[in-house]
Amino acid sequence: MAKWGMVIDLDKCTGCQACTTACSMENNRLPGENWQDVLFYHEGTYPNVKLMWFPRPCMHCENPSCVSVCPTKATYKDPHGGFVLMDWNRCIGCKYCQVACPYGVRFYVDEKAPVQPDIRTVFPSADGRVWDPPYRGPQDDPGRGIGIQPHGVVSKCTFCYHRVSKAPAGIADLDEDIPALKEYVPACVRTCAPKARFFGDLDNPESTVNKLIADKSGVRLKDETGNKPQVYYLSGGAAASVPSLRSMTPSDPA
């Protein structure tokens, strides 16, 4: 069985946030409930300023701290594929997992919405879910945290389980540029225009994701936590796209 992993090449990432919006729409997220987010930061003083960023989905940790703190086993590691999923029928909304996750990728939305007016009042749900937009996707699997959540539970990136789990067995990589595979590729990966995101089987030594990690020395975010993320970042430099020739100080020799 595959152990799915994602590779994000920061040398190619443009910080466009298409991954974020594609995830939002594919997975019917509320505005601001960014299962996938792009985090921007900057350093230095004018004119010697560096602007940097990195995209961040759930890491689908091999050793997920969210799972170990969950009192009801609502969040769990799926042995078939290595997804870390939510069972909304078990989740009691205690948010321990949200505190325990070192990567800030878990969401509890039964609070004031960051974008007002609250879209939940515009598209209310008739059957106990948080909302029901007219463009809701057809997938619905509350036992895996897929579809629109009921009230009072935590939500998170599923690694697009509803797509990936249907992929033919034994596939090394889910590459959106291969027409026969594109429907199985996670939304954020499929949409990424510069092809900064890759998705494949970390247990398959032949997979592109493994080659990329090896060739470009993939790193895991906050590896010191011991969570062992299944998401790897590639970077030729210290951050997203590192400018090498920018102005330093007026006194610098030409």
Next chain:
Amino acid sequence: MEIIKTLLSRRRFLQASGTAGAVGAAALGSGGVLTALKPVRAQAASPPTYHATKITKSICHQCPARCGIDVYTTDGRVHAIYGSSEHPISNGKLCPKGPLGTYILYDPDRFKGPMKRTNPQKGRDIDPGFVPISWEEALDTVAGRLNTLRDKGESHRFALCFGRGWGASCAGLLGPFGKLYGSQNVPIGHSSMCSDGSMLSKAATDGNASYSAYDYRNANMLLMFGVGFLEAFRPYNNNMQVWGYIRGERVPKTRITAVDVHLNTTLAGADRALLIKPGTDGALALAIAHVILTEGLWERPFVGDFKDGVNRFKTGQHVDPGTFEEKWVKGLIEWWNIELKDRTPEWAAEITTLYERDILATAREFGSTRPAIALFERGVHAHSNGILNGMAVHSLNALVGSLFAKGGLMYQMGPSYGAMPVKEDDFMDDYAKSGPWKAQPRIDLQGHEDGYLIAKNMLQEVGPNSLAGKPYKLDTVMFYLTNPIWTAPDGRAWEDALKEVFVVDTSPFPGETAMFADLILPDHTYLERLQDAPTYPFQGWPMAQLRVPAIKPLYDTKYFGDTLIEIGKRIKGRTGEYYQALGDSENVIRHLAKGFETDPGDNGVDSFDSWKEKGVWYKKNYKWRQIGGAFFEWDGKGYNTPMTAEQVKKELFKTDSGRFEIRSGKLEHHADWIAAKTGRDKDKLMFPHWEEPQHPGGGDLYMVTPKAAMHAEGRGANLPVAIANFQPVLGGRGTVYIEINPKTARERGIADGDLVRLKSHLGSIEGHCRFFEGCRPDTVVFPMENGHWAMGRWAKGRSPGHCGEITVNQSDRVTGQCSYYTTKVSIERA
């Protein structure tokens, strides 16, 4: 690591502060803590319905890129949009706006059918009292007014203004309407409020009044001036695909220098980022040209050379024109003598505030890396000196020989469309041919001595001119995909103007202009339309997309092309007959597709039906190429057929000389007028040269208002997911800040996060500021798209307000380009 910790918690939906387990994991299992929590209630899974999913090939509508999209519809609901794998622009990918199209379709604020105004009073925040009417009544009302005007010999008092036209079945219908009905004001496009400055700069130098097409993938260096390549430049999605390739895969990696007035992702990702003073890009380009010449880096096979091969370009020294033999350029030595010889990097450093060493390094790299492209857009030319800046930058392409070269830039070919079902020329009555309307100028004074003689369009002048009655007052105005009350600078003038005019809006959505409308004739939203769209300049080879409806219209709306045809049918006489013969928009599109029968696309599209199925027709061969200073035509196998100078003049350099004119014949023809209106030196105005830009507004800081990646054309402000992520660097989660350099703020007693007021002599807007070291100290930066007052429930009143309220209506007198980026404002604590 602190930064990661902060970041990882900053943009959560909400902080985890309300955690039941606030006392920590120790509380686990203690029982009581959990009782207050939600009772577990089983949710049954709905059965998967993927089998019923239909995929429609269409095209995105949220920017000019025209990406091919696959629209997923299941059980009559559109629920997903992905890029079409088979489409040459999208290649299966999307930009961040692409997936949001479903919001646009299901926008709860949409107009649901035709309506008329019942409140005769018009104004901001005055309820128009719209009531539903039938399409019959709506169309009859418009046609009735138009017929009356024509009977009175005042048909010129009807104007039709449009913004994002798509193709022959919408914008393409407007020209014939104006001719047949009899109004020079049908249509007036918004190009002057878009990027005419670059079109006119190109027209002035190489004779092509067009945006360029680019061969980025084969270039070894890109020098970008104010283009927002990774935020907004068309075709954005494809630009990012290019970026991934040239920066992450290509060997050698393409070098990139990006010049802009604020720190954005393009600058961050570039090898060299030059944060230039607004309006001074021309000075930088002149200095680069100076270095290319003095250091002998120009492309001799294209430009020409000194007859004896000895470089006489020495700083400050005159060159004898007789010593140089020009090849495909005209006026190089004159340019050197009249302007360039003194334009040293040291001089430009003073003007641009860049470091001399950066200018020199950029010039050397650009001058010695082939192929290289210098590209520019509004950042460069949306200033009073825009034409000069644009010509200066574009001349760099001539100096390094990248025009029509591999890895260079060129112009877009059109598709092999079939003829329209009928010719308008066969339906011209006497009124159309020689009615009194013929004696009138255009309302925007485009093409007129008193206005903008050389400009293409002057939409920003329509409102103010009508208000002033100069040259006359409009009676009726119709809008298609444009919202000038909001998009024009100083929109208040438009509000006053539209109070006295009968206004017809065709947007599917409420908007500021629609609130002044007397009639609403709502269009379909894009996922409901059948609409052709030839590509915007892309890679040069011809392509035409088709927008195919994914779903039946949700409401009682009508495609704009059909609205126009239906109005046309109701015009008396020959005009009505023409529209009867035209039929409807689908008939037009079917006739366009006939052209593909004899010229099938590379993907096999050879008919209306196959076009509809695949969504795009294209042929991937560009017809011309310049190789080492010689021009060749494609012969089916390669660029093998040499072109004569006459052919080059006809097809490529459409100038008087048939060469790239650094000394612009186009400007020279209007030298007296330009000199009179701009005060420019008659001997110099036809050359790219330095002129201080005029910055109106009365403030001390440049107001920089970029288009953000999340800015979906016309609708970004009302898309909740876009709002949540609109300003990624400082904002997010629904907030947008005014970015300010900390030093600038502190000097004015402003603290990080303060509520501030931006003022020009037109008025003021307010918002919260954030300190950002990526801001030049002489600027304030915030994205355009906020502060709508009638766009819908989510758009309403978003801070920090609308830059247009305090942007002065100033245009480049030559290109007509609206100078959006040139107003200076002051800032104070609110």
